[in-house]
Structure formats: C-alpha cells, structure tokens
Amino acid sequence: MAILNSIASWFMKKRMHQIELFMKYPHDVQDEWLLSLLDTAKNTQFGKDHGFKSITNYEQFKNIPIQDYESLKPFIERTRRGEQNLLWNSEIKWFAKSSGTTDKSKFIPVSKEFLNGCHYNGGRDMITFQCVNNADTKLFTGKNLALGGSYKTDHFGDYNSYHGDVSAIIIQNLPMWAEYFRAPDVNIALMENWEEKLEKIAQTMANENVTSLAGVPSWMLVLMKRILEIKNEKTLKAVWPNLEVYFHGGVSFTPYKPLFENLFDNSQVAYMQLYSASEGFFGIQDEKVSNEMLLMLDYGIYYEFILVSDLEESNPRTYNLSEVQLHKNYSMLITTNAGLWRYQLGDTIQFTNLSPYRFIITGRTKQCINVFGEEVMIHNAELALKTACEKTKVHIIDYTVAPIFMNENSGAHQWLIEFESNPEHLDYFTKILDDTLKNINSDYEAKRFNNYILQQPTITILPKGTFYNWLKANNKLGGQFKVPRLNNTRAVVDDILNYIST
Numbered sequence: 001m002a003i004l005n006s007i008a009s010w011f012m013k014k015r016m017h018q019i020e021l022f023m024k025y026p027h028d029v030q031d032e033w034l035l036s037l038l039d040t041a042k043n044t045q046f047g048k049d050h051g052f053k054s055i056t057n058y059e060q061f062k063n064i065p066i067q068d069y070e071s072l073k074p075f076i077e078r079t080r081r082g083e084q085n086l087l088w089n090s091e092i093k094w095f096a097k098s099s100g101t102t103d104k105s106k107f108i109p110v111s112k113e114f115l116n117g118c119h120y121n122g123g124r125d126m127i128t129f130q131c132v133n134n135a136d137t138k139l140f141t142g143k144n145l146a147l148g149g150s151y152k153t154d155h156f157g158d159y160n161s162y163h164g165d166v167s168a169i170i171i172q173n174l175p176m177w178a179e180y181f182r183a184p185d186v187n188i189a190l191m192e193n194w195e196e197k198l199e200k201i202a203q204t205m206a207n208e209n210v211t212s213l214a215g216v217p218s219w220m221l222v223l224m225k226r227i228l229e230i231k232n233e234k235t236l237k238a239v240w241p242n243l244e245v246y247f248h249g250g251v252s253f254t255p256y257k258p259l260f261e262n263l264f265d266n267s268q269v270a271y272m273q274l275y276s277a278s279e280g281f282f283g284i285q286d287e288k289v290s291n292e293m294l295l296m297l298d299y300g301i302y303y304e305f306i307l308v309s310d311l312e313e314s315n316p317r318t319y320n321l322s323e324v325q326l327h328k329n330y331s332m333l334i335t336t337n338a339g340l341w342r343y344q345l346g347d348t349i350q351f352t353n354l355s356p357y358r359f360i361i362t363g364r365t366k367q368c369i370n371v372f373g374e375e376v377m378i379h380n381a382e383l384a385l386k387t388a389c390e391k392t393k394v395h396i397i398d399y400t401v402a403p404i405f406m407n408e409n410s411g412a413h414q415w416l417i418e419f420e421s422n423p424e425h426l427d428y429f430t431k432i433l434d435d436t437l438k439n440i441n442s443d444y445e446a447k448r449f450n451n452y453i454l455q456q457p458t459i460t461i462l463p464k465g466t467f468y469n470w471l472k473a474n475n476k477l478g479g480q481f482k483v484p485r486l487n488n489t490r491a492v493v494d495d496i497l498n499y500i501s502t
Contacts, residue, residue, distance in 0.1 A: 044088060046075060058320050141211060243264070303333070308330065376444055396419050
C-alpha cells in the first residue's frame with residue numbers, strides 16, 4: 001500500500017505544472033476556452049440562433065443576452081426528452097437536479113465533456129493540493145468516504161434520460177482509478193432512502209481505514225455522530241487515526257468548524273473548502289493558511305461577472321476576468337462545456353487576490369436580507385454568529401433568518417437557531433450578534449440607529465433535531481439539500497414554526 005501511495009501521490013503532484021500555467025497566464029487560458037466553446041457549439045440550435053460562427057472576441061460575445069434557467073429551460077426540457085444538438089454538440093442524457101429547498105427543481109445538463117473535464121478534474125485537483133500541501137501524505141493508504149445523493153431514470157416513450165444529485169452522477173460514472181479509492185460501495189452510496197443509506201454507511205465504514213472525508217457539513221455531522229455511537233467512542237481520532245483531510249462545500253463551514261474540531265480531536269486533520277455545484281466545479285482552497293479558493297480556469301468554463309449593485313439594471317454591464325477588481329461583490333456568470341451560455345449562477349463572490357485569482361464566496365443573489373435596506377449578506381451573518389458563539393462558548397447546529405414585519409416604520413430579524421448547547425444568557429448572545437453586525441455592515445448599523453427602522457434581533461431557540469426533522473417532513477433529506485440561511489420573506493421560518501407547533 002505504501003508503494004501505491006507513493007506512486008499515486010507523485011502522479012497527482014505532476015498536475016501542478018498545468019495549474020501553474022493557468023495561474024501565470026489566466027487571461028490567455030480563458031480567451032482560448034471561450035473560442036473553443038463557441039467553435040464546438042457553433043452548429044447547435046443555440047449557436048446558430050446567436051451567430052457563434054461570427055464571434056471572435058469577448059466584446060462580440062457580450063451581445064448574447066444573459067441567460068437564466070427559465071430562458072434555457074425549453075432547450076433543457078427538449079434535451080431531456082431525447083432531442084440533441086440544442087445547447088451542446090454531444091449527447092446529453094444526464095441532468096443534475098438542483099437542491100433548492102423552497103424553489104422548484106432545476107435540471108442542469110451534464111455532458112461527457114463537462115463530467116470529465118470539469119467535475120473529475122476538480123476531484124483530482126483537490127487531492128493534488130492536499131498532496132502538495134502535505135509532503136508526507138498517506139491519503140492513498142485508505143479510503144475517501146464521500147457522501148453522495150441518488151439518481152432516477154426518466155422514461156419519455158422509448159427514450160430514457162437520468163436526473164439526480166450531481167454527486168450521484170459523478171459516482172455512477174467514475175473512472176476506475178477514482179472508484180478504487182472511494183467508499184462506501186456504490187450500491188450503498190447511491191441508495192435513495194437517505195436515512196437507510198446513512199445507517200449502512202455508518203455500519204460499513206466504522207471499521208474501515210478512512211483517510212479523507214467529503215460531503216456537506218450538516219450531513220457529515222449526522223454520520224460521524226452515528227459512527228461514534230456504533231464504536232462507543234468520543235472522538236473520531238480513535239476510529240480513524242489516519243484521517244488527514246475533510247473536503248467540504250455547499251454551505252459556509254464557519255458555524256460547523258468548532259463541532260468538527262471537537263469530534264475529530266486531531267490537529268493534523270486539514271480542512272479544504274471546495275466550490276462545487278450542479279452547474280460546475282469552480283474553486284479549490286489551495287493553501288493551508290487561507291480559506292480563499294483558487295478559481296480553476298482550465299475546466300471548460302468561461303467566467304463573467306456582474307457587480308451586485310448593478311443586478312437590478314435591465315442590461316447590467318458584465319466583466320471578464322481581466323476586468324475584475326479586488327474586494328467588490330460580484331455575481332457570477334458562467335459559460336460551460338455542457339451548454340450553459342452566459343448563465344447567471346446566483347452566487348456572489350469577492351476577489352481577494354488577482355495574481356493568481358483567489359476569492360471568497362459572499363452569498364447568493366437571492367439569499368440575503370434587504371427588506372429594510374440593511375443589505376445583510378451571508379458572510380455578515382456567518383461572522384456575527386461566529387463571534388457570538390466564540391464569546392459565549394456555544395456551538396450551533398443550524399440556523400435560518402427572516403424579517404419580522406412589525407409595522408410600517410419598524411421591523412426586525414428573527415433568527416431560528418438550533419444549538420448544540422444553548423447559551424447560558426441568550427440576551428448576551430443576541431447583543432454580541434447584533435453589535436457585530438453593526439460593526440461590519442454600515443447599512444445594518446444605520447437601520448438599527450435608535451431602533452427607528454430595525455429593532456434588536458429576536459432569537460428563537462429550536463429543539464435539537466428540528467431542522468433535520470423539518471427537512472425529512474418535506475422530503476428534503478440528502479447531501480444536496482440545505483437549510484436556507486437568509487430570506488426576504490417569512491415562508492421558510494413560518495413553515496418551520498408551524499411544523500414545530502403541529
């Protein structure tokens with residue numbers, strides 16, 4: 001096993017030369033991908049409709065209207081039923097189902113080029129960075145335990161296509177070399193019943209040599225606690241002594257990190273953030289000392305950006321990579337090798353470095369609270385929670401926030417929080433949360449002045465297990481489903497409160 005580990009580690013590290021090339025020549029790499037994508041799809045229906053053959057540069061490309069799911073949906077639905085060469089030139093039979101908890105599901109096309117060139121490369125590169133950052137890695141002496149979803153077959157007459165969580169699509173189509181190091185067995189990994197799957201994973205992996213973990217933090221916590229019950233242990237160091245890295249993404253890790261550190265009880269375990277979604281694999285934390293992620297530029301994706309402050313305009317200005325600036329809030333547009341063209345992703349980021357291009361996720365264009373002009377983004381909420389938890393020595397399991405519409409002139413925010421252990425003095429916790437938001441968000445501070453527009457937040461402590469049971473009651477169990485964090489309406493909060501009361 002040691003020889004195999006050495007060979008695999010050496011092979012992964014060879015990839016760094018290519019990564020260094022796009023880090024050194026980012027604009028050239030992006031320009032080449034744009035022309036390649038246009039040339040590949042020039043004879044598709046979308047390509048003909050928008051004159052791909054005559055587009056030779058970004059200025060011309062910007063004339064194509066910005067797309068969202070609704071504008072591409074007619075092409076996607078026809079593709080699901082067997083028509084091809086509509087958005088992309090190769091056959092597409094797989095569709096990644098989005099994870100919206102309240103929104104209607106979306107079916108994102110997954111081509112072979114997209115699967116191989118984007119998601120598999122992302123999986124390879126996260127391992128590459130772990131090997132580069134850890135010279136003595138033993139990653140390949142054990143298994144990577146990955147939490148995935150499931151998929152279903154859609155029957156359209158004589159034609160079949162498939163939809164499911166993107167993780168399930170990846171697992172179902174994994175190359176042999178990757179499958180060798182992955183766990184659990186594919187028959188368990190792709191089970192549809194989430195609770196049964198978690199139990200089987202716990203039972204089968206409790207005695208395995210696990211060297212890495214990958215999955216959404218909230219569900220990984222559930223699995224790890226069950227494994228500790230099975231083994232009658234208090235920390236995972238006693239169960240998996242060779243565990244060296246946890247790959248995480250999907251939601252902010254800030255509220256969960258103290259819980260993971262307590263459960264791992266192992267300072268040698270690294271935490272690596274990934275930015276992977278149904279629409280693509282975009283970023284990887286490439287440095288040990290920073291939570292920033294490197295924008296991955298050679299995965300068959302062309303990137304554009306819109307200033308969040310311009311999103312309400314009918315025709316907002318877009319910027320390519322060479323035009324972005326540091327510390328500005330951008331909404332992402334992507335063009336991919338699966339037929340998403342100038343597609344508005346819905347996520348917002350800020351660049352923290354331009355050479356190479358590193359960034360942090362700041363939230364979603366639709367996941368914020370701005371009912372009273374306070375413009376509280378997800379990164380504001382996460383930092384405020386982190387500060388309150390540290391100062392009161394508590395941990396949280398999950399949370400969601402919504403406005404309270406008190407009267408015409410004054411409102412508030414209601415936080416539903418499920419604590420691992422409740423704060424001894426809730427008023428003090430609330431004050432720290434409120435004060436931190438004031439310190440980091442001038443719009444929030446202005447609206448809180450003298451309680452004229454916003455009053456102090458209200459925190460409702462939920463019984464343990466509330467979020468899990470609420471998701472279960474709504475058929476939303478699974479690695480791809482997440483509790484919505486910030487909302488401009490009370491739909492989610494009222495639904496949870498009604499669920500508790502009934």
